[in-house]
Amino acid sequence: MKLVHIDSSILGDASASRQLSLEVANAWRASQPNVSVSYRDLASDAIGQLSGFTLGANGTPAELRNATQAHEAALSDNVLNEFLAADAIIIGAPMYNFSIPSQLKAWIDRVTVAGKTFRYGANGPEGLAGGKKVVIVSTAGGMHAGQPTAAAHDDYLKFVLGFVGITDITVIHAHGLSMGPEAREAAFTQARKQIDVLFETVGA
Numbered sequence: 561m562k563l564v565h566i567d568s569s570i571l572g573d574a575s576a577s578r579q580l581s582l583e584v585a586n587a588w589r590a591s592q593p594n595v596s597v598s599y600r601d602l603a604s605d606a607i608g609q610l611s612g613f614t615l616g617a618n619g620t621p622a623e624l625r626n627a628t629q630a631h632e633a634a635l636s637d638n639v640l641n642e643f644l645a646a647d648a649i650i651i652g653a654p655m656y657n658f659s660i661p662s663q664l665k666a667w668i669d670r671v672t673v674a675g676k677t678f679r680y681g682a683n684g685p686e687g688l689a690g691g692k693k694v695v696i697v698s699t700a701g702g703m704h705a706g707q708p709t710a711a712a713h714d715d716y717l718k719f720v721l722g723f724v725g726i727t728d729i730t731v732i733h734a735h736g737l738s739m740g741p742e743a744r745e746a747a748f749t750q751a752r753k754q755i756d757v758l759f760e761t762v763g764a
Contacts, residue, residue: 561592561594561595561596561647561648562595562596562598562645562646562647562648563585563588563595563596563597563598563646563647563648563649563650564597564598564599564600564642564643564646564648564649564650565581565582565585565597565598565599565600565649565650566581566599566600566602566649566650566651566652566664566667567581567599567600567601567602567603567652568602568603568651568652568653568654568660568661568663568664568667569603569652569654569661569699570603570661570663571654572603575652575654575699576654576699576734576737576747576748577652577653577654577697577698577699577734578652580652580697580699580732580734580748580751580752580755581650581651581652581697583752583755584650584695584697584732584755584758585597585650587755587756587758587759588648588650588759590759591759595648598642600639600642600667602661602663602664602666602667603661603663606663606666607635607639607663607666607667607670608632608635608666609662609665609666609669610666610669610670613629613632614632614636616629617629617630617632617633617636618632618633618636620633635670636670639667639670639671640670640671640673640676640677643670643671643677643689644676644677644689646692647691647692647693648692648693648694648695649692649693649694649695650694650695650697651664651694651695651696651697651717652697652699653696653697653698653699653713653714653717654699654700655698655699655700655701655704655713658704658709658711658712658713659712659713659716660712660713660716660717668720671689671724672720672723672724676688677689677724677725678723678724678725685723686725687722687723687724687725687726688724688725689724689725689726690724690725690726690727691725692726692728693728693729693730694721694726694728694729694730695729695730695731695732695758696714696717696718696729696730696731696732697732697734697751698713698714698717698731698732698733698734698735699733699734699735699737700713700734700735700736700737701735701736701737701738701739702735702736702738702739703735703736703739704735705731705733705735714731718731730754730758732751732754732755732758733747733750733751733754734747734748734750734751735747
């Protein structure tokens with residue numbers, strides 16, 4: 561089993577989403593010892609925002625690319641192929657200004673590719689990347705789960721993953737992290753309970 565673990569927080573060791581996403585990865589290893597984990601840190605090893613240059617590099621035949629175009633196209637291919645090969649994905653997704661980090665959006669733009677992970681047919685869009693399990697570690701300073709303020713955060717992630725065909729999605733919430741020490745502790749406690757329950761099922 562191939563598991564891809566993605567972090568996107570810019571806070572380093574102070575990040576709640578990083579701490580909890582690692583706990584998810586460790587629980588997965590414990591429940592399924594044969595799992596192979598690859599790790600991608602979108603903050604320290606940024607893949608760059610989608611640009612006209614990216615589209616041009618990807619659209620240029622390999623034999624005609626210059627060195628810079630070849631590097632950009634290889635980056636896109638590596639990110640996409642890693643995503644396609646994954647059986648499961650952990651996404652650390654803190655909320656920044658009511659949305660996901662721009663680093664995570666850059667990753668989404670590299671894996672949401674017409675003809676590779678979705679296509680349009682006579683009946684509309686069809687996801688091509690189904691069969692994967694995704695665990696989203698959603699962290700936020702306030703309380704946003706199930707609220708309209710989650711539209712560009714949890715809801716967006718579930719929508720775009722569904723668009724490419726992924727329907728097996730679990731969201732681990734740790735919200736209210738900036739609402740005082742008691743609220744922060746309660747958020748971590750609740751998130752860890754969710755992780756425990758999830759991996760009782762995964763390991764069964």
